[in-house]
Amino acid sequence: MDKNLRHHVVVIGGGFGGLTAVRALANVPVKVTLLDRRNFHLFQPLLYQVATGGLSATNISSPLREILKNQKNAQVILGEVIGFDPRHKMVQLKDFEVHYDTLIISTGASHDYFGHDEWAPLAQGLKSIEDAADIRRRILMAFELAEKQPAAEERKKLLTFVIVGAGPTGVEMAGAIAELARDTFKENFRFINPADARIVLVDAMKTVLPAYPPALCAKAHKELENLGVVVKTGMAVNQVMPDRVILKGETEEETILTRTVVWAAGVRASSLGKRLAESTGAQLDKKGCVLVQPDLTIAGHPDIFVIGDLANFKTPDGKTLPGVAPVAIQEGRYVAKIIKARISNRTRPPFQYRDRGKMATIGRTKAVADLNWIRLSGPLAWLVWLFIHLMGLVSFENRILVFFQWAWNYFSFNRHARLITEEFSK
Secondary structure (H helix, E strand, O other): OOOOOOOEEEEEOOOHHHHHHHHHOOOOOOEEEEEEOOOEEEOHHHHHHHHOOOOOHHHHEEEHHHHOOOOOOEEEEEOOEEEEEOOOOEEEEOOOEEEOOEEEEOOOEEEOOOOOHHHOOOEEOOOOHHHHHHHHHHHHHHHHHHHOOOOHHHHHHHOEEEEEOOOHHHHHHHHHHHHHHHHHOOOOOOOOOHHHOEEEEEEOOOOOOOOOOHHHHHHHHHHHHHOOEEEEEOOEEEEEEOOEEEEEOOOOEEEEEOOEEEEOOOEEEOOHHHHHHHHHOOOEOOOOOEEOOOOOEEOOEEEEEEOHHHEEOEOOOOOEOOOOHHHHHHHHHHHHHHHHHHHOOOOOOOOOOOOOOEEEEEEOOEEEEEOOOOEEEOHHHHHHHHHHHHHHOOOHHHHHHHHHHHHHHHHHOOOOOOOOOOOOOO
């Protein structure tokens, strides 16, 4: 790293927003330090495929040092941030401190159980590689235990899977589990028929993919049912227990006996948002996200930017931007441009998000896509989804690995990464 570079930009979080900001500063005369408690960048949109055995964790992860090895003005420090000292412009880690001139915070979000954190051990969310490995273990173990279970009622309970939340993650997970049971596990067992598995997708909203146009919602609903998924919309989770989930609608209540629950219903901002608020006076929303200014800084601290899922950015019409990768990526690029402009004593207009659409895959050759200028469903939408997600992977190596793994999965109907990596305990 060039020791003559004086302006020090510290970036916390190597996710979509943080890593984009670091890379966008490659040709700017600043010193960049990336802090993260993990040594890799994770492509979260494909985590559900790790959870269902379609991809391995290494397929969608890239070491941060490898990504930035040719960026001479950047360094990576592995460590956990525990606080901030904005008066002295210091970031506090467990064992040392880092000084900054400009600070970018992009630490993302975790699961939100809407005030019922006691459900967490019973309903695994999906935000990390560890989460994906645990969900994969739970799903695969359910089939293994059912294979040797003589009691019909207990087998039925083991082969019932409940996914809470019918947004893109929930829809993709439900479709993947359905295909796992119907296609991948075909002829793998001797005493059970995996295709008898019951996959239930639950959401308190009236439709699946509620942020999508009604026609695409209806299409997704139909495709899920064609895969054998039971869709229960307008039903909120009232209780999660070790062997059942209790749902409550406007006029009815239903109990689903199950041993496996996957949580895809909500997110809560990183705990660093609260620590930042305590040290700077920044305001938080009900999810713990930091309210940011039009230029993505926090009020009273023009040297501190918050981006990605941790930021609550309101558009001119009062809408809050969703916590998705395209938002974080555009915010990361914008902040890099702001820093470059400030060094040259120039200004930049407020951040403006350009929505290029949204998409979700339901299963093999099944997907929906709203690209704003066109709406697609079926095989064409699926191919668009494949291309965009493939190109979204950070490293070329990952793109090659995922491409060939997807091709193999498509032609063989197999999911190679079906490993139970924890010690058998039942």
